[in-house]
Amino acid sequence: MELFKVHSVKEAKELLRQNFADFAFAVEEIPIEQALGRYLAEDVVSPIDVPHFRRSTVDGYAVLAKDTFGASESMPVFLQVCEEVEMGKEAKSKLISGQAAYVPTGGMLPEGADSVVMVEYTEKLDATGIAVYYTAAPKENVVDVGDDIQSGSLVLPKGLKIRPQDIGVLSAIGLSTVKVFQKPKVAVISTGDEIVSPEEEVKPGQIKDINTFTLAAMVEAVGGVVTIKEVVRDDFDLLKQTVERVMAGNDIIILSGGSSVGTKDIVPKVINAVGEPGVFVHGVSIKPGKPTILAKVGKKPVFGLPGHPTSAMIVFKIFVEYFMKTFMHNQELDKFILGELAVNVHSAPGRETYQMVTLEKQGEKYLVKPVHGKSGFITLMSKATGYIKIPTNKEGLTEGETVKVYLF
Amino acid sequence: MELFKVHSVKEAKELLRQNFADFAFAVEEIPIEQALGRYLAEDVVSPIDVPHFRRSTVDGYAVLAKDTFGASESMPVFLQVCEEVEMGKEAKSKLISGQAAYVPTGGMLPEGADSVVMVEYTEKLDATGIAVYYTAAPKENVVDVGDDIQSGSLVLPKGLKIRPQDIGVLSAIGLSTVKVFQKPKVAVISTGDEIVSPEEEVKPGQIKDINTFTLAAMVEAVGGVVTIKEVVRDDFDLLKQTVERVMAGNDIIILSGGSSVGTKDIVPKVINAVGEPGVFVHGVSIKPGKPTILAKVGKKPVFGLPGHPTSAMIVFKIFVEYFMKTFMHNQELDKFILGELAVNVHSAPGRETYQMVTLEKQGEKYLVKPVHGKSGFITLMSKATGYIKIPTNKEGLTEGETVKVYLF
Numbered sequence: 001m002e003l004f005k006v007h008s009v010k011e012a013k014e015l016l017r018q019n020f021a022d023f024a025f026a027v028e029e030i031p032i033e034q035a036l037g038r039y040l041a042e043d044v045v046s047p048i049d050v051p052h053f054r055r056s057t058v059d060g061y062a063v064l065a066k067d068t069f070g071a072s073e074s075m076p077v078f079l080q081v082c083e084e085v086e087m088g089k090e091a092k093s094k095l096i097s098g099q100a101a102y103v104p105t106g107g108m109l110p111e112g113a114d115s116v117v118m119v120e121y122t123e124k125l126d127a128t129g130i131a132v133y134y135t136a137a138p139k140e141n142v143v144d145v146g147d148d149i150q151s152g153s154l155v156l157p158k159g160l161k162i163r164p165q166d167i168g169v170l171s172a173i174g175l176s177t178v179k180v181f182q183k184p185k186v187a188v189i190s191t192g193d194e195i196v197s198p199e200e201e202v203k204p205g206q207i208k209d210i211n212t213f214t215l216a217a218m219v220e221a222v223g224g225v226v227t228i229k230e231v232v233r234d235d236f237d238l239l240k241q242t243v244e245r246v247m248a249g250n251d252i253i254i255l256s257g258g259s260s261v262g263t264k265d266i267v268p269k270v271i272n273a274v275g276e277p278g279v280f281v282h283g284v285s286i287k288p289g290k291p292t293i294l295a296k297v298g299k300k301p302v303f304g305l306p307g308h309p310t311s312a313m314i315v316f317k318i319f320v321e322y323f324m325k326t327f328m329h330n331q332e333l334d335k336f337i338l339g340e341l342a343v344n345v346h347s348a349p350g351r352e353t354y355q356m357v358t359l360e361k362q363g364e365k366y367l368v369k370p371v372h373g374k375s376g377f378i379t380l381m382s383k384a385t386g387y388i389k390i391p392t393n394k395e396g397l398t399e400g401e402t403v404k405v406y407l408f
Numbered sequence: 409m410e411l412f413k414v415h416s417v418k419e420a421k422e423l424l425r426q427n428f429a430d431f432a433f434a435v436e437e438i439p440i441e442q443a444l445g446r447y448l449a450e451d452v453v454s455p456i457d458v459p460h461f462r463r464s465t466v467d468g469y470a471v472l473a474k475d476t477f478g479a480s481e482s483m484p485v486f487l488q489v490c491e492e493v494e495m496g497k498e499a500k501s502k503l504i505s506g507q508a509a510y511v512p513t514g515g516m517l518p519e520g521a522d523s524v525v526m527v528e529y530t531e532k533l534d535a536t537g538i539a540v541y542y543t544a545a546p547k548e549n550v551v552d553v554g555d556d557i558q559s560g561s562l563v564l565p566k567g568l569k570i571r572p573q574d575i576g577v578l579s580a581i582g583l584s585t586v587k588v589f590q591k592p593k594v595a596v597i598s599t600g601d602e603i604v605s606p607e608e609e610v611k612p613g614q615i616k617d618i619n620t621f622t623l624a625a626m627v628e629a630v631g632g633v634v635t636i637k638e639v640v641r642d643d644f645d646l647l648k649q650t651v652e653r654v655m656a657g658n659d660i661i662i663l664s665g666g667s668s669v670g671t672k673d674i675v676p677k678v679i680n681a682v683g684e685p686g687v688f689v690h691g692v693s694i695k696p697g698k699p700t701i702l703a704k705v706g707k708k709p710v711f712g713l714p715g716h717p718t719s720a721m722i723v724f725k726i727f728v729e730y731f732m733k734t735f736m737h738n739q740e741l742d743k744f745i746l747g748e749l750a751v752n753v754h755s756a757p758g759r760e761t762y763q764m765v766t767l768e769k770q771g772e773k774y775l776v777k778p779v780h781g782k783s784g785f786i787t788l789m790s791k792a793t794g795y796i797k798i799p800t801n802k803e804g805l806t807e808g809e810t811v812k813v814y815l816f
Contacts, residue, residue, distance in 0.1 A: 032606075033637075036625045050786070053612050057782060087642070088602035090612040106602055106715075106784070108613040148785040156790065163816055164625035165789035168618040168717055172786045176606045194496035194514055198440075198584045204461050204498040205516040210576040217444045217572035229441075234495070307514075309576055333767065333793075335815065338746050361741065374465060376514070377556040378458070378580045381573035382564065385741075407743065408571055 006283035008392065009318060009352050012294060015281055016323060019296050025251065025327050026182040032170045035162045037223060038180040039328035044156040046173040049146035054109040058141045061100040061122055061130060062091075062113035065138040076123070076131035083110060100130060109142060116141040149173060159329030161223075181328045184224040187246035188215045188254045190231045191239060191267065192307060197231050210309045210378055211256040218316050222324050224252070239270045247274065247297065254320060256305040256312045257291065267304045271295045279304075285392065287348035288375055289315040310380045314354045314387070336404040337386070339366035345397045347390040356384035357405055368403055384408070414691035416800065417726060417760050420702060423689055424731060427704050433659065433735050434590040440578045443570045445631060446588040447736035452564040454581040457554035461498075462517040466549045469508040469530055469538060470499075470521035473546040484531070484539035491518060508538060517550060524549040557581060567737030569631075589736045592632040595654035596623045596662045598639045599647060599675065600715060605639050618717045618786055619664040626724050630732050632660070647678045655682065655705065662728060664713040664720045665699065675712045679703045687712075693800065695756035696783050697723040718788045722762045722795070744812040745794070747774035753805045755798035764792035765813055776811055792816070 007015065027041040056062065063079060071077040079100040083093040085107045093101055095112035103109060103116060118141065121134035149155055155169055156162075162180070170178055190211045198208055209231045216226040227250055232242050239255075246253060257267050272278035274297050281294035282304075288311035293304025303320050305312040325332070339359055347353035356371040368388065373380040386407040390397060397403060415423065435449040464470065471487060479485040487508040491501040493515045501509055503520035511517060511524060526549065529542035557563055563577055564570075570588070578586055598619045606616055617639045624634040635658055640650050647663075654661060665675050680686035682705050689702035690712075696719035701712025711728050713720040733740070747767055755761035764779040776796065781788040794815040798805060805811060 033621060033624065036628055051615060052610065055784075057784065085613075087600070088614050106600075106615075143782055143784065147782070148787050155787070163790075164622045164629060165717070165721065165786065165792075165816065167625045168622035168786050169790045171606050171616050171621045172618050174606065174610065174616055192495070192514075198579050198582065202460070202582070205493075206496050207459060207514075208579050208582055210580050213441060213579045214572045214576035216441060217575045220444055221572060309573070313573065333769065335743075335745070337743070359741065374551055374555070376463075376465065376551065378573065378576050379556050379563070382571075382577045384573075408573065 006285050006290070007281050008285050012281045012284045012292070012319070013322060016294055016319065017326070019277075019280055020301060020323070020327070023299065023301075023327055025184055027179055028182045029177045029179050032167050032176060032178050035167055035170070035178050035180060036164065038162050039223060039330060040156055040158050040160045040162060041179045041181050043154055043158045044170065044175070044178070046149045046151055046153055046155050048173055049151045050149035050172050051143055051147070052145060054145055055143045056103040056105060056107050056109060056116045056141055057143055058116055058118045059105050060103060060116045060118045060141065061132065062095065062103045062109045062116050063100045063132065063136060064095060064097055064113060065115040065136045065140070067097055068115070068117065068132050068134060068136045071132050071135050073133045076133045078125070079130055079132060081128045081130055085110065100132070114138050114142070157331065159331050161330060161332055184251045184324055185227045185249060186219045186224045186252045186254060187228040187250040188212045188219065188226055188230075188256075189228075189242060189246070190256050191234055192257070193234050195231050211305070211307070211312050214309055214313055214381075215254055215256060215305070215316055218313065218321070222321050223328065224324060234266055236266055236270060239266060240273055243270055243274050243302070247300065251300065252320070252323070253297075253300065253302045254305060254316075255302065257307045268293055268295075271297060271302050271304065285351045286314070286318070287351040287353045289318070289354075290351070292319065294319060308376045309378045310356065310375060313381055334406065336406050337366060338402055339368035339405050341397055341399055341401045341403055342367045342369045344399050345370055345388070345390065347394060347396050349395065350392060352392050353390040354387050355390065356380050356387050358383065359385045359405060366405070368405055381408075414693050414698070415689050416693050420689045420692045420700070420727070421730060424702055424727065425734070427685075427688055428709060428731070428735070431707065431709075431735055433592055435587055436590045437585050437587050440575050440584060440586050443575055443578070443586050443588060444572065446570050447631060447738055448564055448566050448568045448570060449587040449589050451562055451566045452578065452583070452586070454557045454559055454561055454563050456581055457559045458557035458580050459551055459555070460553060462553060463551045464511040464513060464515050464517060464524045464549055465551055466524055466526045467513050468511065468524045468526040468549065469540065470503065470511045470517045470524050471508045471540065471544060472503060472505055472521060473523040473544045473548070475505055476523075476525065476540050476542060476544045479540050479543050481541050484541045486533070487538055487540060489536045489538055493518065508540070522546045522550070565739065567739050569738060569740055592659045592732055593635045593657060594627045594632045594660045594662060595636040595658040596620045596627065596634055596638075596664075597636075597650060597654070598664050599642055600639075600665070601642050603639050619713070619715070619720050622717055622721055622789075623662055623664060623713070623724055626721065626729070630729050631736065632732060642674055644674055644678060647674060648681055651678055651682050651710070655708065659708065660728070660731070661705075661708065661710045662713060662724075663710065665715045676701055676703075679705060679710050679712065693759045694722070694726065695759040695761045697726070697762075698759070700727065702727060716784045717786045718764065718783060721789055742814065744814050745774060746810055747776035747813050749805055749807055749809045749811055750775045750777045752807050753778050753796070753798065755802060755804050757803065758800060760800050761798040762795050763798065764788050764795050766791065767793045767813060774813070776813055789816075
C-alpha cells in the first residue's frame with residue numbers, strides 16, 4: 001500500500017488547485033427568470049444607459065432652471081405650459097425660455113428643460129399659465145440619462161451568485177438571457193456493507209443510508225445537480241464498475257466510505273484502478289475528516305469522504321463546496337456570525353478542529369454552545385446551527401472568547 | 409377617498425396577523441430527497457431507535473467488562489473468541505464470562521457483551537484465544553440503542569426549513585416521505601403606464617419592467633412559486649379584471665404600483681372593488697416603502713407594494729416574506745452580521761429607516777458603508793450586501809457604532 005503524507009487543509013486545497021489548474025465548468029445561456037442562485041459565467045456590461053431618458057423624481061413642472069432664478073414665495077415667476085407629458089410617453093416639446101411642461105413622477109423631461117419644480121411650489125393661473133414660487137437649481141428633481149447605470153459599465157461581475165436584485169438589473173438593461181455556469185453534475189456514492197437504501201428493510205447490524213441524502217442536498221444547495229445516488233457494497237470490483245459507469249456523465253464524483261475497515265483500503269485502490277493520475281491527497285489533518293481522499297481521474301475530480309455523516313458533511317464543505325465555488329469563480333464573502341463561547345472548547349492536537357455549535361440569542365449577542373455526541377451521530381449536525389473552526393496551533397478556546405460561527 | 413392612518417411596522421404586522429388569524433397553507437407529502445429548503449408541516453417524531461442495535465465505535469473485541477477487571481499491560485486476561493461479527497450482519501452469539509467476539513467499527517455487539525476493547529490492547533494467541541491487556545469500563549467504545557435518536561423523541565420541529573442534515577435525519581429514522589407546507593402560489597403584477605415587458609421594445613418615456621423579476625425571485629427564495637407574472641397598465645378596469653382572474657389559482661397576490669400619480673389611487677380602489685373585506689392598512693411609516701397596502705380579499709392576502717424597485721423589495725421582506733414564513737411556522741433566527749459603521753448615517757424622522765449597505769472585511773471585523781443613490785435606482789440593491797434598520801425613535805447612527813447588517 002502506498003503511503004501518503006497527512007496534509008494540512010491549506011496544503012490539500014493548494015494541491016487541489018494545482019491539479020485542476022486548467023479545469024473549467026461548461027457555460028450555458030438561460031432566461032433571466034431562471035437565474036436565481038446561479039453563478040454568472042461572464043462580466044455583465046450594460047449595453048444601454050438606465051434610465052435612457054431624463055426622468056422626473058417628482059410630480060411637477062419641467063423648466064429651464066435659469067428662468068426661475070430669484071423666484072420665491074413672495075415673488076413668483078410666470079411661465080407658459082406648452083405640454084402635459086404623459087406617463088410612459090415621449091415628451092414632444094422643446095422648451096425655450098419662458099416655457100414649462102407638466103411631468104409626472106417618473107415621466108420624461110422635454111428637451112431644453114434642466115430642472116423640475118414640485119407642483120406644490122407652483123400655482124395654475126389659467127389654461128396655460130403658471131406661477132412658480134421657487135428657485136430651482138439645475139438638475140434638481142431630475143434623474144439624468146445613465147444616472148443609475150451607464151452604458152458600457154460593469155454591472156455584475158463574473159462569478160456572482162445571482163440574487164433577486166441582480167435579475168432586476170439584468171431586466172433593467174434589457175437582457176432576457178444570461179450566461180451562467182452549467183450546474184455541475186455530481187454522482188454521490190455511499191459505500192459500506194452495513195448500509196442499506198431507504199426502501200430496503202433494515203436487519204440487525206444494518207443502518208439506513210444517510211450520506212447520499214445529506215451530500216446530495218449539499219450539492220443542490222451549492223448549485224449542483226445530483227444525477228446518480230447509489231449505495232454500493234465494500235467490494236473492489238463492484239465499486240470499480242460503479243465508479244467507471246458514473247465517470248462518463250458527471251463532472252464530479254463523490255464517494256463516502258462506510259465505516260468498515262475494508263473500505264479504508266478499497267476506495268483509494270478503486271480510484272487508482274479507474275484511471276490516471278489518481279489519488280493525490282490521502283489524509284488531511286482535520287477533525288473530523290482525517291481519512292479524506294482527493295483524486296483526479298482523467299480530467300475529473302474524485303472526492304473520497306469519510307463514512308460518518310458529520311465528517312462527510314464537514315469534508316464536503318471544506319473541499320467539494322470549495323472546488324465547486326472556485327470553478328464557478330464565486331467571490332462571496334464567508335458568512336459568519338460572531339458569538340461568545342459559553343464554555344471552554346477543546347481541540348484535537350495538531351489538527352484543525354471543526355466543532356458543531358448552537359447559537360442562543362442573549363440580548364444583543366449570541367451565546368455559542370458546543371453540540372456534543374459521538375462522531376457517528378447524525379443528530380450532531382441536525383442539532384447544530386453552525387460550526388466553529390479551531391486552528392491547528394491552538395489547544396482549544398476559552399469561555400467568553402468571541403468566535404466566528406459559520407452557518408450551514 | 410377613504411383616509412387611512414399611517415401605521416408603524418409593528419402595528420401593520422399585528423393587523424396582518426389579526427386579519428389572517430385562521431389562515432393556513434395547504435400541506436403535502438413529498439419524497440425526502442425533494443425536501444431541501446421546504447418547511448416542515450408537522451413535528452417529526454422518530455418511530456425507531458437510532459442505532460437500533462448496539463454498535464462498536466472501534467475495531468476490537470466485544471467483552472464482558474467485568475472479565476477484564478484488573479487487566480493491564482503487564483498482566484493480561486485470557487479470553488476465548490466465539491465469533492467474528494461481520495459488518496452489516498447480525499451478531500449470532502451470546503457471550504458468557506470468559507468469551508469475546510471480534511467486532512469491526514460500526515459492527516453489532518453480541519448479546520451479553522457490554523464493552524469493546526480496542527484491537528491494539530489485545531494479542532491473538534491461537535485460533536480462538538486472545539490476551540487482553542486493558543481494563544475495559546462498561547459501555548466503553550459502545551454506542552447504545554437509541555443513543556443518537558430515541559424512539560418517540562421529537563427529532564425535527566414543525567416549521568423547520570429543511571437542511572441537508574435534516575434530510576439525513578429523516579433517512580436515518582426510516583422515513584422516505586415527509587409532510588411539508590405546499591409552496592405558496594403567488595401572482596406578481598406590476599402596474600404602470602411607463603413599464604414594458606422585457607420582450608417589448610422600449611420607447612422614449614418607457615422603462616423595462618424590473619419588479620416582477622425581483623419580486624418573483626424573492627418569492628422563489630422564500631420558498632414560494634410564482635404562477636403568474638404580468639405587467640398591467642394603470643387602468644381601473646384592466647387591473648380589476650387581472651386581479652379577479654389571478655385570485656382563483658393563487659394563495660397570495662402581489663401588486664407593485666407604477667410611479668405614476670394615477671396608480672396611487674387605482675390600486676386600493678381595485679382591491680376594494682374585487683372583494684371584501686379589502687384594504688386594512690394603507691401607508692406604513694417606513695423609508696422606503698410608505699405607500700404600502702395590506703389587504704384581504706375573501707380569505708386571501710393582497711399586498712400593494714411601491715413601484716420603486718428598492719422600496720418594493722424592502723416592503724416584500726418586511727411584509728410578504730414575514731407572512732409566508734409566519735404561516736409556514738418558520739422559527740429561523742434572523743441572520744445578521746455585526747459590523748462597524750464607517751460613516752454617520754441619517755434616518756427619516758418618524759419612520760423606520762432601511763439603509764442599504766455594503767460590507768468590507770477589515771481584519772477580523774466588517775466595515776459597514778451605506779450605498780447611496782436615488783430611490784428609484786435598481787443599483788441601490790444590486791450594489792448592496794444587506795441593509796441596516798434605524799428605529800423610528802433614532803435620528804441616525806454614528807460612525808464607529810456597531811450595527812446589525814441583515815443580508816439579502
